Amino acid sequence: MLKYLLFDLDNTLYSCHYGLEKNVSRRIWEFAAALLGKTPEEVRRQRMEAKKQYGTCLEWLMTEEGFTDVEAYFAAVHPPGEADSLTPDPVLRTFLENISIPKAVLTNAPREHADVILDKLGVSDLFTHVFDVRQCNFLGKPRREFFDHALRTLGVSIEEVLFVDDHPFYVEGFVAMGGKGILLDEDDFHSDYTQPKIRALNEITRYIS
Numbered sequence: 001m002l003k004y005l006l007f008d009l010d011n012t013l014y015s016c017h018y019g020l021e022k023n024v025s026r027r028i029w030e031f032a033a034a035l036l037g038k039t040p041e042e043v044r045r046q047r048m049e050a051k052k053q054y055g056t057c058l059e060w061l062m063t064e065e066g067f068t069d070v071e072a073y074f075a076a077v078h079p080p081g082e083a084d085s086l087t088p089d090p091v092l093r094t095f096l097e098n099i100s101i102p103k104a105v106l107t108n109a110p111r112e113h114a115d116v117i118l119d120k121l122g123v124s125d126l127f128t129h130v131f132d133v134r135q136c137n138f139l140g141k142p143r144r145e146f147f148d149h150a151l152r153t154l155g156v157s158i159e160e161v162l163f164v165d166d167h168p169f170y171v172e173g174f175v176a177m178g179g180k181g182i183l184l185d186e187d188d189f190h191s192d193y194t195q196p197k198i199r200a201l202n203e204i205t206r207y208i209s
């Protein structure tokens with residue numbers, strides 16, 4: 001029986017068409033490029049080659065490049081006003097309110113970013129917990145440690161949770177642990193993805209009834 005719904009934040013609780021996360025990615029590459037003295041494209045390529053080992057760019061920088069100034073990274077990647085284009089989403093709110101299963105957010109971003117986004121959408125009060133990347137010593141999805149931390153805190157086993165994320169890499173991490181994960185692929189970008197997949201968040205009702 002499902003006891004918790006675990007949601008990714010960016011491009012999951014709001015549409016990827018806002019372009020918000022695209023800007024986050026751009027700022028990540030710019031930050032890493034300045035740090036390593038390379039172009040953003042060179043850094044992006046280097047990071048992609050290391051992708052299987054590291055869930056986030058931050059983890060890669062910390063492990064491979066000895067980077068430690070995590071707060072400078074977060075400040076650069078999530079500047080004030082980053083979510084100004086987001087508007088309250090009463091449709092999302094009603095949809096979530098009508099699901100009686102408790103809900104939590106699991107994000108590779110820092111807590112302050114999650115708070116801004118959830119406030120903007122007008123859904124902060126609908127989640128019992130927000131798991132952010134600071135909570136597990138900067139190990140984010142798809143690390144087992146991060147998922148385990150969330151499950152432990154929620155007091156549930158992995159079979160009792162449904163996880164939704166727009167990144168196959170993160171969904172696959174959860175599924176590899178024995179969990180039920182669904183890919184939210186709004187634009188059918190991952191057309192070769194063969195596991196459970198939805199195009200809009202409200203399709204999760206197929207998996208929770």
Ligand SMILES: [Mg+2]
Nearest residue numbers: 008010011166
């Ligand atoms: Mg996401």
